[in-house]
Amino acid sequence: MLQKKILEVNGLKQYFGSASNPIKAVDDISFYVYEGETLGLVGESGSGKSTTGRSIIRLYDVTGGDIHFKGQNIAAIKSRKDLKHFNKEMQMIFQDPYASLNPRMTASEIITEGFDIHGMYKNKKERAEKVAELLEAVGLNRMHASRYAHEFSGGQRQRIGIARALSLDPSFIIADEPISALDVSIQAQVVNLLKQIQRERNLTYLFIAHDLSMVKYISDRIAVMYRGKIVEIGPADDIYNTPRHPYTKSLLSAVPQPDPLSERTRTRIPYVHEETDGDMIAHEVSTDHYVFATSEQLARWQL
Amino acid sequence: MTEQKLRDGAFDIVGMHREEQEQLSSKPVSFWKEVLYRFKQNKLAVCGLIVLIIIALMAIIVPEVSQYKYSDQLGVYNQPPSAEHWFGTDDLGRDIFVRIWAGARISLFIGITAALIDVIIGVIWGSIAGLAGGRTDNIMMRIADVLTAVPYLLVVIILIVVMEPGLVPMIIALCITGWVNMARIVRGEVMSIKNQEYVLAARTLGAGTAHLIRKHLIPNALGAILVTMTLTVPAAIFTEAFLSYLGLGVPAPRASWGTMASEGNKALMSYPWRLFFPAFFISLTIFAFNAVGDGLRDALDPKLRK
Numbered sequence: 001m002l003q004k005k006i007l008e009v010n011g012l013k014q015y016f017g018s019a020s021n022p023i024k025a026v027d028d029i030s031f032y033v034y035e036g037e038t039l040g041l042v043g044e045s046g047s048g049k050s051t052t053g054r055s056i057i058r059l060y061d062v063t064g065g066d067i068h069f070k071g072q073n074i075a076a077i078k079s080r081k082d083l084k085h086f087n088k089e090m091q092m093i094f095q096d097p098y099a100s101l102n103p104r105m106t107a108s109e110i111i112t113e114g115f116d117i118h119g120m121y122k123n124k125k126e127r128a129e130k131v132a133e134l135l136e137a138v139g140l141n142r143m144h145a146s147r148y149a150h151e152f153s154g155g156q157r158q159r160i161g162i163a164r165a166l167s168l169d170p171s172f173i174i175a176d177e178p179i180s181a182l183d184v185s186i187q188a189q190v191v192n193l194l195k196q197i198q199r200e201r202n203l204t205y206l207f208i209a210h211d212l213s214m215v216k217y218i219s220d221r222i223a224v225m226y227r228g229k230i231v232e233i234g235p236a237d238d239i240y241n242t243p244r245h246p247y248t249k250s251l252l253s254a255v256p257q258p259d260p261l262s263e264r265t266r267t268r269i270p271y272v273h274e275e276t277d278g279d280m281i282a283h284e285v286s287t288d289h290y291v292f293a294t295s296e297q298l299a300r301w302q303l
Numbered sequence: 304m305t306e307q308k309l310r311d312g313a314f315d316i317v318g319m320h321r322e323e324q325e326q327l328s329s330k331p332v333s334f335w336k337e338v339l340y341r342f343k344q345n346k347l348a349v350c351g352l353i354v355l356i357i358i359a360l361m362a363i364i365v366p367e368v369s370q371y372k373y374s375d376q377l378g379v380y381n382q383p384p385s386a387e388h389w390f391g392t393d394d395l396g397r398d399i400f401v402r403i404w405a406g407a408r409i410s411l412f413i414g415i416t417a418a419l420i421d422v423i424i425g426v427i428w429g430s431i432a433g434l435a436g437g438r439t440d441n442i443m444m445r446i447a448d449v450l451t452a453v454p455y456l457l458v459v460i461i462l463i464v465v466m467e468p469g470l471v472p473m474i475i476a477l478c479i480t481g482w483v484n485m486a487r488i489v490r491g492e493v494m495s496i497k498n499q500e501y502v503l504a505a506r507t508l509g510a511g512t513a514h515l516i517r518k519h520l521i522p523n524a525l526g527a528i529l530v531t532m533t534l535t536v537p538a539a540i541f542t543e544a545f546l547s548y549l550g551l552g553v554p555a556p557r558a559s560w561g562t563m564a565s566e567g568n569k570a571l572m573s574y575p576w577r578l579f580f581p582a583f584f585i586s587l588t589i590f591a592f593n594a595v596g597d598g599l600r601d602a603l604d605p606k607l608r609k
Contacts, residue, residue: 054503057507059503059506059507080511083509084509087507087508087509088509090507091507091508092503092504092507094500094503094504095500096500099499099500099501100499100500100501100503100504101501102501102518102519102522102523103523103605104522104523104525104605105518105522110501113505113508113510113518114508114509116514116518117505117508117509117510117511117514118509148605150605161504164504164508167508168508
């Protein structure tokens with residue numbers, strides 16, 4: 001199957017702090033995302049998942065590497081006009097539905113913020129119609145437009161966040177743990193909504209999460225991050241059924257099963273970090289399934 | 304490892320009618336209508352506003368229509384309040400009622416000017432420093448530090464050496480040092496707000512600095528700004544009174560509440576009304592400003608919407 005790569009990240013580095021003693025939040029990662037798919041990015045807290053997402057969308061100035069989106073190196077965009085054009089193409093859904101909506105703005109103001117910035121839909125009636133359309137697209141009532149953020153529940157707030165991300169009609173959406181702050185019963189609703197919107201609008205997702213069962217459900221491919229590096233990336237089924245990297249195995253062993261019988265026998269595999277001195281490269285172990293390791297490690301993990 | 308298979312749509316919602324659930328209980332109203340409504344609920348703030356309006360109107364009207372001028376010496380000295388002279392007269396035989404309202408002009412003018420300087424210089428300075436961060440922030444705040452290190456009184460005294468005493472040196476001194484407190488508070492607010500996810504969201508939408516300041520930072524820092532402002536206004540009125548009391552304020556025969564209190568102080572034992580009236584109006588004005596500021600802050604916070 002020949003698929004078009006919509007996003008290609010090469011050697012992305014994002015360091016914070018002083019140059020002499022940098023904190024390497026993201027350390028030389030490379031991956032790509034096919035058009036129309038969902039790439040799940042998983043890893044423990046502090047592994048650099050969110051930083052990766054924020055670097056790609058240019059919330060941070062990247063330390064090194066390049067990011068090609070639709071053929072354009074967005075890490076090098078300098079002019080405001082080009083950046084604005086890129087903003088229309090790529091949007092983000094945030095983690096905390098309580099912090100991601102301005103408490104002084106109504107739902108309608110939040111959704112139309114992008115229109116103000118880009119000078120779209122100047123006509124008042126047209127704009128109200130667009131807001132109503134977006135609210136209904138995310139499963140809210142068009143009457144909700146005049147309400148403030150605090151008058152909504154967590155799930156509804158996240159839907160407003162999604163409507164805002166959709167307002168500029170992007171083709172790529174980075175979802176930064178969009179469900180982890182939500183009630184479990186609401187998580188499924190929001191994930192289903194995201195899937196439905198993806199089908200309707202032909203969107204590509206970079207889905208950042210730490211809940212592996214949700215990621216499995218929504219992702220076509222999965223990348224596993226650990227300590228600022230992608231240790232394993234591949235099709236969702238391959239990662240789940242034939243994980244190669246011990247960290248991935250450890251992570252998968254931690255997923256609770258909705259089955260008391262298997263849950264009784266489930267044992268967690270601890271992961272012991274090993275310092276390596278050889279060259280770490282990405283080995284393709286099966287089609288599209290890469291493991292980041294030295295040759296010696298790979299041979300050992302084969303067993 | 305066993306795996307529970309999840310199908311598409313396995314989580315469909317059953318037994319919930321969203322349409323019914325999300326019906327609105329109240330009609331939508333505009334933001335400012337709501338602010339007005341909430342402000343009106345606060346009795347103290349409404350009283351404060353009424354008092355301020357009355358004081359302002361009196362300050363505008365009384366000196367124009369009164370039969371006396373604030374500098375007229377009427378030949379009746381230290382009269383107690385009477386039908387002829389409502390607040391009495393002072394030691395030079397001037398009508399205190401007229402002088403109070405002429406003085407109100409100066410006190411209100413200096414208070415409002417201080418507030419404007421606070422807003423114009425302080426808010427802009429603070430938002431830029433907080434938003435830029437890093438070296439810019441450092442330089443801007445060190446400049447502010449240096450300016451606070453210079454006492455206001457000293458600046459006024461130095462200015463009086465080169466210019467006439469009066470309102471001009473006071474206002475210039477306010478421009479130099481008066482806004483630093485506001486800049487600090489706004490900077491602190493901005494620094495906490497700028498890392499909120501809604502600001503990041505606006506940046507991913509392509510928002511520029513001006514948009515962020517206007518739409519996100521100022522509205523969310525408005526509570527703190529208003530509170531600081533309601534403290535600045537009375538502080539400025541006080542400062543003017545204090546400087547006039549020391550003889551560094553408006554020159555005679557012009558009246559200000561400060562000079563009147565200063566003169567009245569000397570005669571406290573024998574003619575107490577000469578101190579009472581200016582002191583009463585200073586207190587009343589400051590109290591009214593505080594009440595209005597408090598009410599405004601609450602009214603502007605949509606979280607308090609019922």
